[in-house]
Amino acid sequence: xxxxxxxxxxxxxxxxxxxxxxxxxxxxxxxxxxxxxxxxxxxxxxxxxxxxxxxxxxxxxxxxxxxxxxxxxxxxxxxxxxxxxxxxxxxxxxxxxxxxxxxxxxxxxxxxxxxxxxxxxxxxxxxxxxxxxxxxxxxxxxxxxxxxxxxxxxxxxxxxxxxxxxxxxxxxxxxxxxxxxxxxxxxxxxxxxxxxxxxxxxxxxxxxxxxxxxxxxxxxxxxxxxxxxxxxxxxxxxxxxxxxxxxxxxxxxxxxxxxxxxxxxxxx
Numbered sequence: 001x002x003x004x005x006x007x008x009x010x011x012x013x014x015x016x017x018x019x020x021x022x023x024x025x026x027x028x029x030x031x032x033x034x035x036x037x038x039x040x041x042x043x044x045x046x047x048x049x050x051x052x053x054x055x056x057x058x059x060x061x062x063x064x065x066x067x068x069x070x071x072x073x074x075x076x077x078x079x080x081x082x083x084x085x086x087x088x089x090x091x092x093x094x095x096x097x098x099x100x101x102x103x104x105x106x107x108x109x110x111x112x113x114x115x116x117x118x119x120x121x122x123x124x125x126x127x128x129x130x131x132x133x134x135x136x137x138x139x140x141x142x143x144x145x146x147x148x149x150x151x152x153x154x155x156x157x158x159x160x161x162x163x164x165x166x167x168x169x170x171x172x173x174x175x176x177x178x179x180x181x182x183x184x185x186x187x188x189x190x191x192x193x194x195x196x197x198x199x200x201x202x203x204x205x206x207x208x209x210x211x212x213x214x215x216x217x218x219x220x221x222x223x224x225x226x227x228x229x230x231x232x233x234x235x236x237x238x239x240x241x242x243x244x245x246x247x248x249x250x251x252x253x254x255x256x257x258x259x260x261x262x263x264x265x266x267x268x
Contacts (some may be wrong), residue, residue, distance in 0.1 A: 006074035008161060008193040009059055010035035014068035016054055028054045032068070036195060042186055043204035045254060055219070056165050057065035058246030059195060060088050073160055080160065081127045084112045087154035091166040093146045095138045098138045101125070101149045102134040104216075108156040124152040144168075144175045148182065156192065164196040168203070180206050181234060186205055188232050201254065205246050206233055213253045223253055 005042050014032040017025040028051040036042045057063040058070050058128045061077030072080050080086050095104045105124055109116045125131045128148035146165055154162060168176045176216075180203050187194060187207070198204055204211045205227055213223040227246065229237055237243055 005038070006071065007035040008038045008040070008073060009034070009195060010069075010071045011035075011055065012069045012071075014055075014056065014058065014070065015066045016051065016063065017066045018205045025171075027218040029065075029220070031220055033221060036193060036213060038193055039191045041194045041207060041209050042212060043198055043208035043210075044212045044214065045198065045201060045204055045250060046219060047216050047254060048199075049217050050214045051217060051219030052214060052231060053165055056163050056195060056197050059161070060086060060163050084157045084228065085160045086110065087147050087157070087159035087162045089147070089162075089164050090149045090166045091169040093138070095146060095149055095153075097138050100135045100137060101130055101141065101145075104138075104149050105152045105156055108153060108251040112157060114157075118155065120158075122154060126210070127155075127189060128152045129182065142175070143171050144182075147171070147179060151183070151186065155186075155192070160193065162192050164194065166199065169199070171221070176200070176203070177235075183207060184231075184233055201247050201250050202238065205243060205250070206237065208236045211246075211250060213250060225250060 006037050011032055011034045014029050015027065016029040030057065032051070034042075043050050044055060054063060058065055059072060059077060060094070063080045070077060077086065089130070096107065099107070102121060102125065105121050106116045120129070125134055128151060130145060130148055130152070132147065133141060140252070143147070151167065152182050167178045171179060184207055196207060208227055211225045211227060212221055213225070214220065215222045217254070225246065229240070229242060229246075
């Protein structure tokens with residue numbers, strides 16, 4: 001029998017300490033384990049300060065684990081970064097303010113030293129519903145439109161994995177709901193392995209195949225919930241009893257997941 005393929009993302013027994021003074025550290029993650037299958041959408045929920053964003057930064061290669069192993073597509077994140085196979089979008093869109101929407105989406109090609117694939121850029125502008133705004137500068141776009149450009153830019157080089165850290169956290173509730181539906185539509189078209197960090201339980205249930213609930217700091221996996229609501233998921237889903245039952249259950253788990261009191265520990 002052939003060996004099963006490695007998961008798209010695998011974090012094993014992760015410990016992450018942050019120095020706070022010369023002689024002490026705070027433990028953000030302790031024994032954190034998570035695997036994400038190819039083409040799966042996983043959302044991470046947890047109380048503030050539990051290490052959700054730290055998990056995503058480890059997968060993105062922006063932080064190094066103190067102990068444990070992080071593998072993406074069976075390799076270290078640094079290898080995929082060098083090959084431009086990770087797409088990342090944060091709460092702050094970080095668009096170049098002087099560049100058009102099109103130029104911002106073209107940026108990954110230039111950073112990677114590749115010829116700009118104009119047909120790919122056109123495809124992405126259409127995908128995120130901004131074909132008529134290709135020449136607009138970020139200041140001429142709404143907050144939701146800027147986040148669409150940021151997501152299109154993250155998808156430009158057809159990455160293996162998409163990492164989203166509160167991408168709609170700064171938007172008002174109505175725009176955020178609209179962007180959730182847009183992201184659901186984009187993911188349905190692309191089926192790219194996606195890891196989303198969010199505080200919004202409704203967002204997690206609407207978008208994800210599985211929802212991971214973390215404990216308070218130091219962060220561990222407390223509960224993993226499969227979302228069996230059929231796709232595609234539109235606004236009608238949010239009115240169904242099954243949706244609200246999941247939201248209520250996960251909200252209850254979050255309410256119980258208070259951060260543990262933790263004193264600084266001496267640095268090793």
